[in-house]
Amino acid sequence: MPKGPTKRRPQTRAALLSAALEVFAELGFQSATIEQICDRAGYTRGAFYSNFSSKEELFLALFDAHSDAVLTRLRERIDGLGKDGLTLDDLAELVSRIDPSERDWYLVTTEFTLHAIRDPQAAWLLARHDARLRAELTGAVTAFLAAAGRELTVDAEQVSRLLIALREGGLAQSYVEPDQLPPGQLERDFVGPLLAALSRPTTG
Structure with a gap:
């Protein structure tokens, strides 16, 4: 015991x-x-x-915990839609839901990213954790598209990078101008058309 x-x-x-x-x-x-x-x-x-062992290790543990929580919520929301009649707009609506607590995390991760840009060792460590998040997101998006009867026509990991850039860039603008751009608005407006342009209906 x-x-x-x-x-x-x-x-x-x-x-x-x-x-x-x-x-x-x-x-x-x-x-x-x-x-x-x-x-x-x-x-x-x-x-x-x-x-x-350090503040950096502590941050990376926070990064992994946050990533796991976000991906778990996304999978649960996708599962809640069922498998019939899924659309790209459904996915856009799911990923546009931004929890109010996300603001604190955005502040923390943005500052650590700036630290990593200046510090090659921190950049290497952050890149490894980023890669794990992208792999999980790639799997979730690919599975959703398959359930919706579509497949990507471009590299799936690059699509994940683009979706992350859209989210992070959108939040940066939203937290500065919340009245002009509510958090999640860019995802709600553009994830559907973006994925439609980067995918095609599956055949067979």
């Missing part, structure tokens, strides 16, 4: 991740300190270093 510290480890890790998201969003990745994250979570530096 696991000992107490081993049993508590998932709770400690979860608390540190939650605190880190709050502190990073408030202060920025560069300005936030490990001490501030530990204070917010109610743990010691020892607890931090038993779970993460």
Whole structure:
């Protein structure tokens, strides 16, 4: 039977991740300190270093957790539509739903991306996690198109890159001008036509 510290480890890790998201969003990745994250979570530096080796590793754990949550919600929404009569507009509507909490994550991930652009090692690490997200998104989009009776005519991973760029670029504009461009509006307007132009009906 696991000992107490081993049993508590998932709770400690979860608390540190939650605190880190709050502190990073408030202060920025560069300005936030490990001490501030530990204070917010109610743990010691020892607890931090038993779970993460650095702020970068902590961010990447947040990145993976966020990616998994977004993809899980997308798959659940797609499954909720059933398999009959799916349209590209259905997918556009699904991906246009932006949770209000996404703003904090956008602040955090944008700053870390700038950090990675300046730091080759951080860029290499972030690229590996980005690749995992793209692979999962590629599979989800390809499966949806197949269920809708369509197939891509261009490289599927490049389509995933384009969809991510649309989302991130749209959110950047939305958070600056929310009255002019509500979050998710670009996806709602253009994902359907975009995928229609990059796919064709399946044959046979």
